[in-house]
Amino acid sequence: MAIGTVVIDPGHGGTGSIGGSDGNHAVSASGVKEKDLTLILANLVRSALQSAAASGGHTLNIVMTRTTDVNLSLADRARVARTNSADRFLSIHLNGFNKVTRGVETYVRRAQDNVNLNDDKRFARRIQNAVFDVVEGFDTGSNDRGVKGEKFGVLNDVQLGNTSGGNCRACLLEVEFLDVPAVDVLLNTGPNASAVRNGIARAIANAIIEDLVNP
Numbered sequence: 001m002a003i004g005t006v007v008i009d010p011g012h013g014g015t016g017s018i019g020g021s022d023g024n025h026a027v028s029a030s031g032v033k034e035k036d037l038t039l040i041l042a043n044l045v046r047s048a049l050q051s052a053a054a055s056g057g058h059t060l061n062i063v064m065t066r067t068t069d070v071n072l073s074l075a076d077r078a079r080v081a082r083t084n085s086a087d088r089f090l091s092i093h094l095n096g097f098n099k100v101t102r103g104v105e106t107y108v109r110r111a112q113d114n115v116n117l118n119d120d121k122r123f124a125r126r127i128q129n130a131v132f133d134v135v136e137g138f139d140t141g142s143n144d145r146g147v148k149g150e151k152f153g154v155l156n157d158v159q160l161g162n163t164s165g166g167n168c169r170a171c172l173l174e175v176e177f178l179d180v181p182a183v184d185v186l187l188n189t190g191p192n193a194s195a196v197r198n199g200i201a202r203a204i205a206n207a208i209i210e211d212l213v214n215p
């Protein structure tokens with residue numbers, strides 16, 4: 001059964017800022033850039049979605065906003081969802097702050113300009129819980145920072161097509177704080193890094209399919 005279209009948006013890319021999207025933001029102690037890790041994770045999510053859909057007997061259309069090291073404006077990223085009549089839009093990022101603050105958090109568009117806030121929150125909560133469970137399972141130093149509201153341009157309902165009859169649920173995931181040394185070990189340099197990345201991707205894929213099948 002066809003269960004919908006999913007757009008995966010790896011944050012940042014390329015060099016320089018374009019339309020509100022910085023080329024890169026966070027960098028790990030070992031030198032891993034957020035823009036590269038978001039693309040790696042997005043590719044893993046795409047593979048996990050294909051596997052999970054196939055094993056569940058579902059047909060799923062998966063679209064990436066970028067598959068190479070290029071930047072797109074925030075409006076152009078959202079526009080990919082609109083032009084593909086997406087049912088779900090997930091933007092993947094990693095945080096960076098003061099090299100100490102840690103945790104997983106997921107954002108939805110702030111209430112006053114969100115035409116489907118409750119549905120976005122439900123989708124975001126599923127993503128948040130799924131990712132935090134995996135991260136916490138490998139590293140109890142993480143924190144569940146929950147679902148938050150922001151006015152991120154990439155979650156703009158006009159660009160996503162929601163205000164012209166579209167029905168796209170959207171959220172932005174901040175996997176962890178990449179600038180924290182323990183997170184670098186967890187995601188990039190430690191013995192479990194590959195398992196953590198794959199576990200996060202599978203958890204995201206399962207959460208997306210669950211949200212499509214049981215909205």
Ligand SMILES: [Zn+2]
Pocket residue numbers: 011012025026034093094095
């Ligand atoms: Zn980012």
